Amino acid sequence: xxxxxxxxxxxxxxxxxxxxxxxxxxxxxxxxxxxxxxxxxxxxxxxxxxxxxxxxxxxxxxxxxxxxxxxxxxxxxxxxxxxxxxxxxxxxxxxxxxxxxxxxxxxxxxxxxxxxxxxxxxxxxxxxxxxxxxxxxxxxxxxxxxxxxxxxxxxxxxxxxxxxxxxxxxxxxxxxxxxxxxxxxxxxxxxxxxxxxxxxxxxxxxxxxxxx
Numbered sequence: 001x002x003x004x005x006x007x008x009x010x011x012x013x014x015x016x017x018x019x020x021x022x023x024x025x026x027x028x029x030x031x032x033x034x035x036x037x038x039x040x041x042x043x044x045x046x047x048x049x050x051x052x053x054x055x056x057x058x059x060x061x062x063x064x065x066x067x068x069x070x071x072x073x074x075x076x077x078x079x080x081x082x083x084x085x086x087x088x089x090x091x092x093x094x095x096x097x098x099x100x101x102x103x104x105x106x107x108x109x110x111x112x113x114x115x116x117x118x119x120x121x122x123x124x125x126x127x128x129x130x131x132x133x134x135x136x137x138x139x140x141x142x143x144x145x146x147x148x149x150x151x152x153x154x155x156x157x158x159x160x161x162x163x164x165x166x167x168x169x170x171x172x173x174x175x176x177x178x179x180x181x182x183x184x185x186x187x188x189x190x191x192x193x194x195x196x197x198x199x200x201x202x203x204x205x206x207x208x209x210x211x212x
Contacts (some may be wrong), residue, residue: 029086067163
C-alpha cells in the first residue's frame with residue numbers, strides 16, 4: 001500500500017518553506033460571492049488558489065463570468081488597484097435607478113470624444129456612472145434611432161447595469177431590464193426633436209440637455 005506509514009504527512013525538506021493554503025475568505029471577499037470587476041462587470045468568485053510564479057507564491061481570486069464564458073484570475077494583492085469591488089448596496093442601486101429618470105446631459109463635442117468618455121464610464125465599474133450612460137444614450141420611440149456606435153455603447157452600459165441589479169435584487173435578467181425601463185420612462189418627455197449634432201459644435205464643451 002502506498003503512502004506514508006501511519007498516515008503521517010511526509011516530512012518537509014530542511015529549509016523548505018511550506019506552501020501556504022488559500023483561505024476561503026480574503027480581503028473581505030469570500031468563495032461564491034458575486035463581485036464587480038470594472039472591465040467585465042459582475043462575476044463570481046469560484047476559487048482562491050495559490051500559484052508558484054518565479055519561485056514566489058501568488059494568491060489569486062478565480063472569478064467566473066458565466067454569461068461571457070470567461071475565467072479571470074486576479075492576484076489578491078491587486079484587488080484595490082484593478083478596482084474589483086463588492087456589489088452595490090441597495091441605496092446605491094436606488095440612486096442609480098433614480099439617475100435614469102433625470103434629464104440626459106450631452107456635451108457639445110465630437111462624437112469620437114464622447115464615445116471615449118462613455119466607454120470610460122462603463123469601465124469605471126461605478127453603477128451610478130454607468131446609469132448616466134444609459135440615461136444619456138437612451139432613445140424613446142418618438143426620437144430618432146441611435147447610430148450603430150451609440151447602440152453598442154448603450155447596450156454595453158445597459159447590460160452592466162442590468163446584471164448588477166439582477167444579482168442585488170435577486171431578479172432574472174428580463175425583470176431587471178423592466179425595472180430599468182420603468183425608470184427611464186419616468187424621465188422628462190423625450191420628443192422627436194433632437195439636439196444639434198455634437199460634431200458640428202466641437203468648440204463648445206458645455207453640457208446641454210437633450211431636447212424634450
